[in-house]
Amino acid sequence: MDTVTAQAHWRVAGVMGAAWGAVPDGSDTIATEHLLAGIAGTRSDAAKALSVAGATVTAQLAVLRDHHDGAAVWDSTDDTDTSVPSVELLGDDGDERRRLSGAAVRALTHAMEQARSAGSDHYTTEHLLRGLLADGTSRAARMLTLCGTDATEVLRRLDQGDFEPADDGLPPQLWPTRDTLLGRRSPTATSLWRRLLLRLAKGANLAASPVSWLGFDAVQQAGTLKQPLGTEHLLLSVLATHEVAVRYPHLAMAGAHADGDGPDVSDRFAGGAALHALGVDYLTVRRAVERDGHQLGEDDRDPDTYLEAFEGGDGTGPLTRSLLHGENRARRLLITLGFPV
Structure with a gap:
């Protein structure tokens, strides 16, 4: 695998750290659900779009805990069987001890390509969110469903800068x-x-x-x-x-x-x-x-x-x-x- 040249914005570096912290004991693989939860914890437009759609840090962590504790089972593998060492994609931003699921690799690659197409040397949390939401079969997509929303709604919020909480019928x-x-x-x-x-x-x-x-x-x-x-x-x-x-x-x-x-x-x-x-x-x-x-x-x-x-x-x-x-x-x-x- 060729390392993509676009570098991570400093907020994305924080996302990677948070994602690693969300990986359950006994696993060494960062998957898309961990990246999505990491984005939700940042101060960014990507995090705002997730929050107003209902996929807040609190909501996502509740879903993650249920899956880690065995209360629920993911209906997506996130292509963990084709995981790679994070350094193969991220270079110096990666870590030999940490792997990336196949779906996470695709999301990060998509984010880097977006940044390069826009003429930027750095990919942001917004690029990464778009990369995650481009794959409707990933665990990140399933996470949104479990939080009562979907990729279309989150992207609409992000594109329009609409950061008012969604109407959920509550007074x-x-x-x-x-x-x-x-x-x-x-x-x-x-x-x-x-x-x-x-x-x-x-x-x-x-x-x-x-x-x-x-x-x-x-x-x-x-x-x-x-x-x-x-x-x-x-x-x-x-x-x-x-x-x-x-x-x-x-x-x-x-x-x-x-x-x-x-x-x-x-x-x-x-x-x-x-x-x-x-x-x-x-x-x-x-x-x-x-x-x-x-x-x-x-x-x-x-x-x-x-x-x-x-x-x-x-x-x-x-x-x-x-x-x-x-x-x-x-x-x-x-x-x-x-x-x-």
Whole structure:
């Protein structure tokens, strides 16, 4: 194989490092799904196009973890059987210890050729993204499908510079929860330990630990409404998280094995599902809380105390039952709205 002369832009060098970090233990091959996740972590138009289409770093890492852990199996080989040492293509930018799948070689070659055709000596993350999306049979293409989008949509975003999040049918009031769970924005954190936790959990799928996540989202709900934190904001968070989870199952059901083995994740959002079964939905409760005209009295316990009782739990069901049976503002609000609790 002849080494292509175009050199990597410094951002692409970062992509290669991130891609290598995403390769699971026991493998030495960088495939297209690792390159795509690496691009998503850069500060570039390519990353923006992926993010607004739904293929954020958080979403992609959730998919990668499921495939690494055996919860899912790729339906593309990415031509790993024709992998080559990265130095054969990348020269000094490569590493003898690292190989590139056949599909990754094609994507990188395509990126280099684009750069040379444009008269540039360096290929960028945008060139690499186009190279990855040119192959509809690669794992990168499958990654986009699993994240709820496709190459056509991502390329349209990139070509038009359209970096507004896609319309996914969720109301604007749920966008802060959605964008935080997808990793497009950082959650609000008021306490030191929560700020430290967020720093350590950068890129983590917060939807996989919904009880811990509710503590962040409840603060966000109260802050948006410019209200002191109460159990009614916990109630809003349970509903918001459930409704976002229904729309983004690749985040919500991360870790679930198709064959039934592995952890049971069906109870993660049981609290929101139970509330929906009673006819309770996020917008109805949100509008009532916004009006703030109800005499709801005091909470018997502060929201953090409710959360601490179920910290580390598998789902939101027990917390929700506790809210519905306590002497608190959340329960009184639902009673005032006429729901049978």
